[in-house]
Amino acid sequence: MKTALVLGAGGFIGGHMVKRLQSDGFWVRGVDLAAHEFEMSPADDFVIADLRDGALVAELMDLPFDEIYQFAADMGGAGYVFTGDHDAQIMQNSARINLNVLRAAQAKGLKNIFFSSSACVYPQENQQDPDAPDCREDSVYPAHPDSEYGWEKLFAERLYMAFNRQYAMNCRIGRYHNIFGPLGTWRGGREKVPAALCRKVAEAADGDAIEVWGDGRQTRSFLFIDECLEATLRLMRSDCAEPVNIGSTEMVSIDALARMIMEIAGKRLEIHHVEGAQGVRGRCSDNRLIREKLGWEPTAPLRSGLVSTYEWVASQVAQNHPERKPPAI
Ligand code: NAD
Numbered sequence: 001m002k003t004a005l006v007l008g009a010g011g012f013i014g015g016h017m018v019k020r021l022q023s024d025g026f027w028v029r030g031v032d033l034a035a036h037e038f039e040m041s042p043a044d045d046f047v048i049a050d051l052r053d054g055a056l057v058a059e060l061m062d063l064p065f066d067e068i069y070q071f072a073a074d075m076g077g078a079g080y081v082f083t084g085d086h087d088a089q090i091m092q093n094s095a096r097i098n099l100n101v102l103r104a105a106q107a108k109g110l111k112n113i114f115f116s117s118s119a120c121v122y123p124q125e126n127q128q129d130p131d132a133p134d135c136r137e138d139s140v141y142p143a144h145p146d147s148e149y150g151w152e153k154l155f156a157e158r159l160y161m162a163f164n165r166q167y168a169m170n171c172r173i174g175r176y177h178n179i180f181g182p183l184g185t186w187r188g189g190r191e192k193v194p195a196a197l198c199r200k201v202a203e204a205a206d207g208d209a210i211e212v213w214g215d216g217r218q219t220r221s222f223l224f225i226d227e228c229l230e231a232t233l234r235l236m237r238s239d240c241a242e243p244v245n246i247g248s249t250e251m252v253s254i255d256a257l258a259r260m261i262m263e264i265a266g267k268r269l270e271i272h273h274v275e276g277a278q279g280v281r282g283r284c285s286d287n288r289l290i291r292e293k294l295g296w297e298p299t300a301p302l303r304s305g306l307v308s309t310y311e312w313v314a315s316q317v318a319q320n321h322p323e324r325k326p327p328a329i
Pocket of ligand 1: 008009010011032034050052071072075093117119176192
């Protein structure tokens with residue numbers, strides 16, 4: 001039986017990956033600082049551990065794991081990474097995790113690691129035009145990410161590639177572009193825009209206004225979790241050693257995203273634009289490289305993933321406000 005180690009298994013993507021690997025027949029050890037917030041992890045072995053502790057990380061690698069998935073990071077949406085209030089913490093925590101993981105894996109002879117990088121590595125100058133952002137993989141240098149979160153991801157990418165070169169490891173690097181779906185953080189300050197807008201719509205009554213940060217004309221693309229898992233596994237098992245975008249090319253404005261969620265919810269709401277962290281003006285995955293290297297690109301439209309995401313967030317809102325029943329969709 002094949003074995004996998006999923007780091008950050010208590011989080012959104014890691015939690016889904018545990019289930020996907022198990023359904024593919026893997027025995028899975030999951031590790032996180034905390035248990036999964038929304039469900040009991042089905043991992044065959046779930047260890048609560050702090051990956052900033054190098055000795056602990058080495059202990060966790062006591063099996064000849066076929067695959068290691070490194071999702072653990074100090075992270076959140078725009079309200080967490082763009083305020084400046086968490087910069088030192090984000091850089092220090094995530095860098096320590098990645099340094100520990102690589103050192104321990106190399107020492108134990110574990111070679112196959114997937115690292116979850118981010119679209120936040122791309123230079124801010126290339127993302128000023130909301131209609132034509134440039135996120136080709138090779139546009140990343142000269143580097144100028146718009147957040148310290150992005151700089152740490154860029155450092156970590158280089159670290160994984162350096163271990164590939166010096167120790168003949170097979171690290172694979174996916175640059176995720178806004179992954180969304182059920183079982184993700186939807187409140188508390190770390191939530192990302194699809195979950196935050198689903199929550200605002202679910203909490204609103206017909207005729208209310210929901211708040212959107214900025215002018216709502218900033219653009220992004222969003223990838224549903226199932227597609228993300230598929231691309232991640234394909235990349236992990238490929239011979240593609242360079243960083244690759246994992247995202248969708250269906251670019252929408254934040255206002256359009258909000259309106260799509262309102263339509264799914266069957267609610268007529270106003271949009272009220274307010275000051276708030278926004279990041280770059282435009283960002284969209286460029287999928288030419290992943291098509292060429294893996295013969296893959298996402299197939300499902302944004303709306304289909306939003307339907308199940310809205311349904312799940314609405315059910316969470318209803319549990320927290322029993323007077324608001326999830327709408328039938
Ligand atoms: P998440 O916050 O839900 O999951 C990250 C997990 O890491 C959390 O459960 C957290 O407890 C754990 N963690 C943090 N510090 C730890 C430590 N010291 N020891 C052990 N566990 C620790 O985030 P996610 O959305 O699942 O993202 C997974 C990865 O993908 C992250 O590295 C993130 O930067 C990257 N990524 C995600 C997106 C996205 O849209 N979700 C986009 C780009 C990149």
